[in-house]
Amino acid sequence: MTPVWFTLIAAAVFLAMEGVAWASHRWIMHGWGWGWHQSHHEPRTGLFERNDLYAVVGSAVGFGLFLIGYLTKAWPVYAVASGVTLYGLAYAIFHDGLVHQRWPFRWVPKGGYLRRLIQAHRLHHAVMSKGGAVSFGFLIAPDPKALATELKALRAARARQRLP
Numbered sequence: 413m414t415p416v417w418f419t420l421i422a423a424a425v426f427l428a429m430e431g432v433a434w435a436s437h438r439w440i441m442h443g444w445g446w447g448w449h450q451s452h453h454e455p456r457t458g459l460f461e462r463n464d465l466y467a468v469v470g471s472a473v474g475f476g477l478f479l480i481g482y483l484t485k486a487w488p489v490y491a492v493a494s495g496v497t498l499y500g501l502a503y504a505i506f507h508d509g510l511v512h513q514r515w516p517f518r519w520v521p522k523g524g525y526l527r528r529l530i531q532a533h534r535l536h537h538a539v540m541s542k543g544g545a546v547s548f549g550f551l552i553a554p555d556p557k558a559l560a561t562e563l564k565a566l567r568a569a570r571a572r573q574r575l576p
C-alpha cells in the first residue's frame with residue numbers, strides 16, 4: 413500500500429459519492445423510498461425523523477466495507493470504505509449541521525461557497541411533495557438563480573398537468 417494511492421482512491425470515491433447521493437436522492441428517496449424521506453420535507457417534531465434511517469443504512473454500508481477490508485486484508489477496500497465514510501461525515505456536517513442547524517450552536521455563513529450550498533439545498537426543500545423538486549445533489553451546489561428558474565418551470569409544468 414502506498415499512501416498516495418490510498419489517498420487518491422479515497423478522494424475519487426468521495427467525489428463519486430456525490431453522484432451516488434444525487435442518484436439515490438433523485439430516484440430512491442423521491443421514488444420508492446419516499447416513505448422514509450417524506451419526514452425530511454415536513455417540519456420535524458422531535459429530535460429525529462424517519463429519514464435518519466438513510467443515515468443508518470449509509471453507516472452500515474461504510475462499516476460493512478471496513479469489515480470486508482479487515483477480513484480480506486485488501487487495502488484498496490479500506491480506501492473505498494474511507495471515501496464512503498468521509499462523504500457520510502461531510503454530509504452529516506454540512507447537510508444536517510450547517511443547512512438544517514441540527515447542532516447545538518448557530519452559525520450561518522454570510523457568503524461564499526457555503527452560503528451557495530445552503531441556498532441550493534433550501535431550494536430543494538421549497539417542495540414538500542415527492543415530485544417536482546430540484547437540486548438533488550449536495551456538495552456540488554449549482555447556481556441558486558438557475559435552480560430557482562428550474563423550479564419555476566417545473567411548477568408551471570406541473571400546474572398545467574394538474575399535479576400537486
Ligand SMILES: [Zn+2]
Nearest residue numbers: 441442449536
Ligand atoms: Zn429530498
Ligand SMILES: [Zn+2]
Nearest residue numbers: 452507512533
Ligand atoms: Zn435537507
